[in-house]
Amino acid sequence: MNPHATLSRRAARRFWGWGQADAQLSAGELATIRAMAQQFEVPFTEPAPPQLEEFTLNAPRVAAPAALAEMFSATALDRLNHASGKSYADLARMWLRASVAVPDWVAYPDDEQAVIDILDWAQSARVAVVPYGGGSSVCGGVQASVDAGYAGVVSLDMERLNRVLEVDPTSRAACIQAGALGPELQSQLKPHGLSLRHFPQSFEFSTLGGWIVTRAGGHYATQATHIDDFVESTRMVTPAGVLQTRRLPGSGAGPAPDRLVLGSEGILGVLTQAWVRVQAPMRFRASASVQFDEYFAGVRCVRALAQSGLNPANCRLLDPLETLFSGVGDGSCAMLVLGFESDDHPLQAWMERALELVRDHGGRFDAQAVTRSMAAQNGDAHRSGAAGAWREAFLRMPYWRDPAVGLGLIMDTFESAVTWDRFEAFYRGVKADVATAIARATGQEALLSCRMTHLYPDGPAPYFTIAARGSQRGSVADALAAWHDIKHAANAAVIDHGGTITHHHAVGRDHRSGYEREVPALYRQMLASAKRVADPHAIMNPGVLIDPLPDPLTP
Ligand SMILES: Cc1cc2nc3c(=O)[nH]c(=O)nc-3n(C[C@H](O)[C@H](O)[C@H](O)COP(=O)(O)OP(=O)(O)OC[C@H]3O[C@@H](n4cnc5c(N)ncnc54)[C@H](O)[C@@H]3O)c2cc1C
Structure with a gap:
């Protein structure tokens, strides 16, 4: 079997990093990595990425079902690509060339009937099924490691179910297959003059299905931005049958079935x-960037903005270090990237009022730059200035993280949400606890920054970025060991200081310790009972989110 062969119809992806196999870094990005290596006193030579031949994979433990064999692949490339997601630890294990748990088979169902057939086969053969969208999970959501009670593991890749099936322009909704990547669904909606307007940072390599079952957050700061806000109805194949919910703009009929599908992380079915709510493309934009000498003055300002009813599309407060990481500041003051968007009306009045609030809280801004942006219609104003620089850095960051991992640097993020009354103590407490853990694990002072990704009238969603060195010799193994301690501390810190274990990255395997403290045991039992009905033999994504109830058929 050719180890480089694949049944995937998409452009080849890196199994050891982000993006397509032929993605290149710019000279500037390489310079950033060199500067980081210098900062952490790690010797810099551009690390050689892992090669397929460096991994020895066992033969599949189960035979593929004969009737579906054409959709099943066991090549090294397919199995390694589906072994895990894209968290720091997932990538570090690949860079270590460690023995990673790979699925026995990768299945590429052509249609829904094939999904049903695969689940039927898996149930009868006691094979675990890991649904796979874009594989961009950062919390251990698509790992192929399951306990010895299973005969094998199949990764069920949804890439062939990637079409927009129907558009209802009257209600502004579209029926879209779950395996569509962001750009795929966007390009199919465009001829209809519509957009889903859900843009997570991972947009290029994540799917509608992945977004829905992880409750993904888009990059808009307020109003409709969580995928939850867009879901009108869902269709899920479970081992026990098909769950189809009704298309409704709203309903008060009991606990909503779509609410159980949202966030189900592949443990109930595929x-x-x-059907999702879609929108007309934006025609009007206004943006500004604001500086605050004192971070908490900026925090008070974004709280006022969040509670003003102005609903800025972008309202991202970066703490001083985060401005450095994002390449939009020198680390001496905090920055607010502020923006409004509308498909319907000019935004002058909204921006004027927002800037009054900014002035009231001591923010500084270049009035000339604001005025120019406000005049822009249908243009690329949002791609210029500080907002544009921030956006570009935001989209490129995952690409240059890869070689940094290979150099033995720890580059990771974690996120939460907390009410405003607790935010200041939360920010200080989480930073202190995680910095202590970083110092303990690496012997070095931490680089730990924060930005706000989403804002609600009752609280923000802070997002932290860690940069640290695993050891002076630049060992990936040391860095991965240190990461385990740091991750453990971060999970504990966000819960200890009153936040959620995850605002939008999901629970997977890596956040279960926090999830179990956040969500009442009774509720987890209720969820396990629902799983028992949908997935009686617990074949769906074992290890993720909750422990299933014991299988009544297992002696
Ligand atoms: C660089 C980077 C940036 C990111 N930025 C964001 C961001 O801005 N916002 C955000 O919310 N998240 C972000 N993430 C996390 C990740 O992209 C999201 O969790 C995303 O929703 C996962 O979608 P996916 O299609 O890649 O799913 P996968 O990673 O393939 O799967 C995620 C989980 O969903 C399950 N699953 C996938 N498809 C299905 C299906 N059709 N049916 C049932 N279960 C399924 C999997 O089993 C797994 O448990 C980022 C990740 C990376 C690496």
Whole structure:
């Protein structure tokens, strides 16, 4: 079997990093990595990425079902690509060339009937099924490691179910297959003059199905931004049958079935399609960037903005260190990237009022730059200035993280949400606890920054970035060992200081310790009971989110 062969119809992806196999770094990005290596006193030579031949994979433990064999692949490339997601630890294990748990098979179902057939086979053969969208999970959501009670593991890749099936322009909704990547669904909606307007940072390599079952957050700061806000109805194939919910703009009929599908992380079944609310493309934009000498003055300002009813599309407060990481500041003051968007009306009045609030809280801004942006219609104003620089850095960051991992640097993020009354203590407490853990694990002072990704009238969603060195000799193994301690501390810190274990990255395997403290045991039992009905033999994504109830058929 050719180890480089694949049944995937998409452009080849890196199994050891972010993006397509032929992605290149710019000279500037390489310079950033060199500067980081210098900062951490790690010797810099551009690290050689892992090669397929460096991994020895065992033969599949189970035979593929004969009737579906054409959709099943066991090549090294397919199995390594589906072994895990894209968290720091997932990538570090690949860079270590460690023995990673790979799925026995990768299945590429052509249609929903094939999904049903695969689940039927898996149930009868006691094979675990890991649904796979874009594989961009950063919390151990698509790992192929399951306990010895299973005969094998199949990764069920949804890439062939990637079409927009129907558009309802009257209600402004579209029925889209779950395996569509962001750009795929966007390009199919465009001829209809519509957009889903859900843009997570991972947009290029994540799917509608993945977004729905992880409750993903888009990059808009307020109003409709969580995928939850867009879901009108869902269709999920479970081992026990198909769950199709009704298309409704709203309903008060009991606990909503879509609410159980949202966030189900593949443990109940495979989402095959959904009706989602879509929007007209934005015609008006206004943006500004604001500086605050004192971070908490900026915090008070964004709270006022969040509670003003102005609903800025972008309202991202970066603490001083985060401005350095994002390449939009020198680390001496905090920065607010502020923006409004509308498909309907000019935004002058909204921006004027927002800037009054900014002035009231001591923010400084270049009035000339604001005025120019406000005049822009249908243009690329949002791609210029500080907002544009921030956006570009935001989208490129995952690309240059890869070689940094290979150099033995720890580059990771964690996120939460907390009410405003607790925010200041939360920010200080989480930073202190995680910095202590970093110092203990690496012997070095931490680089730990924070930005706000989403804002609600009752609280923000802070997002932390860690840069640290695993050891002076630049060992990936040391860095991965240190990461385990740091991750453990971060999980504990966000819960200890009153936040959620995850605002939008999901629970997977890596956040279960926090999830179990956040969500009442009774509720987890209720969820396990629902799983028992949908997935009686617990074949769906074992290890993720909750422990299933014991299988009544297992002696
Ligand atoms: C660089 C980077 C940036 C990111 N930025 C964001 C961001 O801005 N906002 C955000 O919310 N998240 C972000 N993430 C996390 C990740 O992209 C999201 O969790 C995303 O929703 C996962 O989608 P996916 O299609 O890649 O799913 P996968 O990673 O393939 O799977 C995620 C989980 O969903 C399950 N699953 C996938 N498809 C299905 C299906 N059809 N039916 C049932 N279960 C399924 C999997 O089993 C797994 O448990 C980022 C990740 C990276 C690496």
